[in-house]
Amino acid sequence: MEYIKTESAYILRLDPGEEIMASLRSLCEKENIDLAKIEGLGAADHAVIGLFDVNTKEFHKKSFDMPLEISSIIGNVTRQDGEVYLHVHVNVCDADLNSYGGHLVECRISATAEIFITALPGHVDRYFNEQIGLNVFDFGN
Numbered sequence: 227m228e229y230i231k232t233e234s235a236y237i238l239r240l241d242p243g244e245e246i247m248a249s250l251r252s253l254c255e256k257e258n259i260d261l262a263k264i265e266g267l268g269a270a271d272h273a274v275i276g277l278f279d280v281n282t283k284e285f286h287k288k289s290f291d292m293p294l295e296i297s298s299i300i301g302n303v304t305r306q307d308g309e310v311y312l313h314v315h316v317n318v319c320d321a322d323l324n325s326y327g328g329h330l331v332e333c334r335i336s337a338t339a340e341i342f343i344t345a346l347p348g349h350v351d352r353y354f355n356e357q358i359g360l361n362v363f364d365f366g367n
Contacts, residue, residue, distance in 0.1 A: 229253060234346075240268065240339040246299070247312060247332055253343065254303050254310040261346045264314060266299035268339030273318055274331035283359030287331055294318040299330065299341060306352040306361055 227249045229238040236257065240249055250264065273294055276287040301314030317327035351364040 227253065231257070234344060236343040236345070238266075238339070238341040238343065240335045240341065242335055242337060244335050244339075245332055246270075246335065246339060246341075247314065247330065250303075250312055250314070250341070250343070251310055254312070259303055259310070259343065259345055260305055260349045262303040263344045263346065264299060264301040264303065264312075264341065265344075266296070266339055266341030268296040268299075268335060268341075269337035270294045270296055270318065270333050270339075271336035272332075272334040273316065273326075274333070275316060275318070275326055276329040276331050278329065278360065280359070285329075288326075290318065290320075290326065292320055293336065294320060296333070296339065297325070298327075299339075301330070303343070304350045304352055304363065311352050311361065 227238055227240050227244055229236050273290045274287050276285050278285050296318050298317040304311045314330040316330040319325045352361040353364040355362045
């Protein structure tokens with residue numbers, strides 16, 4: 227991963243073999259990013275994408291091991307218990323242009339990824355909401 231920092235954003239390039247979520251986590255820890263939005267695109271050869279079933283409160287994952295075009299990466303950075311918390315979604319398509327999308331668990335780059343992380347002022351934590359079954363924003367109310 228290589229990146230530059232502007233006044234309020236980080237512009238990343240990931241190269242073949244690098245994993246998106248690990249790279250994002252590493253950057254956020256290194257640069258002490260507490261709150262940010264994430265946008266990107268690229269190409270991959272492996273992805274694990276998930277869906278949270280709100281009725282059963284279970285997380286289902288599916289792996290894709292094929293050439294994939296990453297048409298959209300979108301997400302945010304917050305903190306939970308002092309640790310970086312990434313909430314990232316992805317949309318990918320295969321060679322037949324069939325699209326798959328959902329919660330990004332992991333994704334290995336095959337060619338490159340271009341990702342923007344826009345740091346925001348402030349701090350937002352998360353807490354586990356038992357009724358929903360997910361970690362949600364905690365505004366300290």
